[in-house]
Amino acid sequence: MEKHDGGDTGKVRFDDPWYDALASGWGELDGTGAPASAVPAARPEYEGRMGGTADVYLEVQRSAAFQEVRRRYRRFVVPGVALFFTWYVGYVVTATTAPGFMARPVAGAVNVALLAGLGQFLTTFLFTWAYARHARLRRDRAALDLRWDTQELTRNVRGGER
């Protein structure tokens, strides 16, 4: 996966009239309790240009708006996958290499192994909740705007045949 600089792409552009019109319903908060920072609009960056649909996708891919959506997706998913995968593999490897440790009783008949197994259930539910929340608050709106823009552009390029 290529690296890219996510530096100042997340700045809010309140002076963009096109963006403002759509941003009116944006009351949702991000994880920290502050309003989710806006993603810059994609369309003004390549309005009025001509080329094939392949160029449209390349252009959108390079746009700051798209890079911001991708950055937000990866910044959540990469650590998330690393975390739950390590935790799961660690659990499986411990169960096979250290059965003595797993058999250690904790309370009554419940031992470390059972707690770890139920812990896997719990973390799966938590990860699911966190991912859905992150996607809903941080990605959905921007992705929808981009989808709209991209489809507009490809339609223009194809000369309205769709």
Place this chain on the structure above:
Amino acid sequence: MTGNHQTLALLLFSVFVAVTLAITTWVSRNRHGSAEEFYAGGRLFSPMENGFAISGDYMSAASFLGVTGLISLYGYDGLLYVVGFLVAWLVVLFLVAELVRNCGRFTLADVVAARMSERPVRIAAGTSSVTVSVLYLVAQMVGAGSLVALLLGGTSEAARNWTVIGVGALMVIYVSLGGMRATTWIQIVKAVLLLSGAMALTVLVLVRFHGDFNELLRSAADRSGHGEAFLAPGLKYGGSWTARFDFISLGLALVLGTGGLPHILSRFYTVPTARAARRSVVWSVGLIGGFYLMTIVLGFGAAALVGPEAVRGSNAAGNTAVPLLALDLGGGVNSTGGTVLFAIVAAIAFATILAVVAGITLASSASVAHDLYASLRRRHAKPRSEVAVARAAAVGIGVAAIALGLLARDLNVAFLVGLAFAVAASANLPVLLYSLFWRSFTTRGAVWAVYGGLVPALALVLLSPVVSGSPESLFPSVDFQYFPLQNPGLVSIPLGFLAGWLGTVTSAEPPDEAKHAETEVRALTGAGAV
């Protein structure tokens, strides 16, 4: 076993068949025969409906019968399956569901072929999808066989074979007449039935132990004859290092396999948007997680109340632990309660098998028609409607699954599913992840990734103790066992990823920047999604 519960179970099951056939007829009353309709049910299911349908597709006979059986026989080691089956959904949710919904149309190959030279990639991905589906189907057929053996007293060989054939025939009818829309409704009905059945049994088990989970565990451990060891890992997969590596291999296959199962991937195409696909996964994580928590209680409950001896006596692999538990919970062999509960559970398990089988058959017939047939047919041949080919393919796959199901009937269902997961994780997941996330991925890399995972996975199973060289294997009389592990995942999954990387770096053709841009933009925004 008396005749009463058999009659009642058959009656309940006939009701399910009648209802599902009615659904099939109802939803196909004015079908247009379009591919959109047949493969994806018109893409207008709600996230909740699809969430139930996904869990219906996923909570197979393997979980209900196989895993509970393993827990009742081996205690904690059976629990690993459950954890792996559930954690796997995080891989699907984070990396697969939304992106696949945005990029593809009907199958896994759609996602990969969008970036690559279409023909070789479609043939490769289509082949591996069909292979995985057939393996998974065999597992379900074996489950059906052992269930009916229990129902009819385990004596009649012919009855068992006819059941497997009957299940196969029914699923072909569902799929070829009703397509995705009928299949989805059958999954939803089945998921509700299965969850209610599991919930009723769980409550009864907990009531029997006065709500004391600790007491349940203690009784299970005492009755098992293993004592405390029953509650710790190591009974099935302990001791030798071979067994331990088998356990790790299985764990990897389970967690990585789900994202490559064709019938799960095709479920994401039945909802309108990626957001709906995500919400359906959230629904199914909740439903599936709840269900597996209940199977843990049921497995330990079967160990405590039925006892491993009785479970093993009925079916050596443990596949019939839950129906036996139901019989006991209802009040024993000759009581009315026991008869009724046994019949209900048997009918639910049967419905489960039938529904899962229908889902897999549909997904694999889509792979045959949409990927293989579309790529392999001669240019001059008269083009047939893809849907007609898919209907014919459903029949062919049904026949293959019936034949293999009759052959493999003495293997544990959960274990067979583990094999299917290993092949899916080795052949389907690497190519899917590479094409979604790797900029330089090429056609050669894609083809190598599929075959580089598929061929080693299948070869290692052939050379494993499952097929030959031990008293429990398919062909105990011959010995060509060279690979020590039962589950190939530990070796074949890395090989799949390695082959994809190797094929890409040695490939002469440069990666197509524009196609990658298109895939990435479409995957993350949904632009141009159907």
